[in-house]
Amino acid sequence: MDSLGALSAFVQAADARGFTEAGRKLGVSPSAVSKAVGRLEERLGVRLFHRSTRTITLTAEGSCFLERCRRILCEMEAAETELTQTQTEPQGKLRVSMPSMGILFMPKFAAFKRHFPRIEMELDFSDRLVDVIDEGFDAVIRTGEPADSRLMVRRIGSYRKVLVGSPAYFEQTGFPKQPEDLAGHAGLLYRYATTGKLDRWPLRRDGELVDVPIQNSVVMNTLEPQISLAEQGLGLACIPDLAVRRQLRAGTLVSVLDDFLPDTTLLNVLWPSSRNLSPKLRVFVDFAVEDMLDP
Missing domain, CATH: 3.40.190.290 (D-Maltodextrin-Binding Protein; domain 2)
Structure with a gap:
């Protein structure tokens, strides 16, 4: 689940092009998003974002990784939806x-x-x-x-x-x-x-x-x-x-x-x-x- 959380933080940061907006959507602080993405980069051994004082942009590796992350999160959402629906009439x-x-x-x-x-x-x-x-x-x-x-x-x-x-x-x-x-x-x-x-x-x-x-x-x-x-x-x-x-x-x-x-x-x-x-x-x-x- 920690890995899924890091993937979600990465996708939100990529979409928002910043940690502040991503944190707002996730209900956490910008520093928590930044640390989650940093730990993900450390585990993968690649840099996912180019960082500046005002904005972040995806690296080439980050762009490739983003599409896979989207699919993973979509599948997870679909699985949760399917399980929830089994409990409804x-x-x-x-x-x-x-x-x-x-x-x-x-x-x-x-x-x-x-x-x-x-x-x-x-x-x-x-x-x-x-x-x-x-x-x-x-x-x-x-x-x-x-x-x-x-x-x-x-x-x-x-x-x-x-x-x-x-x-x-x-x-x-x-x-x-x-x-x-x-x-x-x-x-x-x-x-x-x-x-x-x-x-x-x-x-x-x-x-x-x-x-x-x-x-x-x-x-x-x-x-x-x-x-x-x-x-x-x-x-x-x-x-x-x-x-x-x-x-x-x-x-x-x-x-x-x-x-x-x-x-x-x-x-x-x-x-x-x-x-x-x-x-x-x-x-x-x-x-x-x-x-x-x-x-």
Whole structure:
């Protein structure tokens, strides 16, 4: 702590270009600042200031040392702020972006909100790749491997696609055993709102994608209608397994061709690395990692 005090005295003296003003800001005498800087110079073995009767100016060594000192003191201040914030109740606005499938997690978000009522949630649902920093989000939930080095990341979990239909539907059509058996089946398809492209069913054989000869029965750009229409027996839907866990347990939907759908997709929470982990952000990241994918 003596070293930090000497660094602070040095930085204040450099900014004020004098020991008197530095002492006033630090609440000590000018001679105390001068002695602290002198002891620092003696320990370092270099002169940090050129001194005259009226003013002080940095030496070349002092200029280099000043920038490092600023960073050290800023890190110390940030650490103290972070520790102090852990003792305060999480509050304030929290802007979160997530893919459209994030609607599935609303019961979890409701529990989070009840637990932290002073956090004002602003949720953005979009399948486009948002710019977390430029668009001012505190955190984002995203699929796949993160590619932005400006962001911190923690793994939430993973999921895979399943091909599902209702028991009544399969009573009429029979259960497909191979991807080619899907010829003539009714497809309940997802279209990405940002690109206009249909979501491709990732069926694979020996690691290679298999073209699926399905009929486009209904096309939509949200997940819940796919699940509902599949339960009503109107066709097959290829959707994340975490979206239909309840329906699969209840038997209102049945999955087929599981062996041909081996791919898994990562789900992460990301936030700007330049941003202090405030109480509201800290509890949200912990919630996303620990609770969001729980059944």
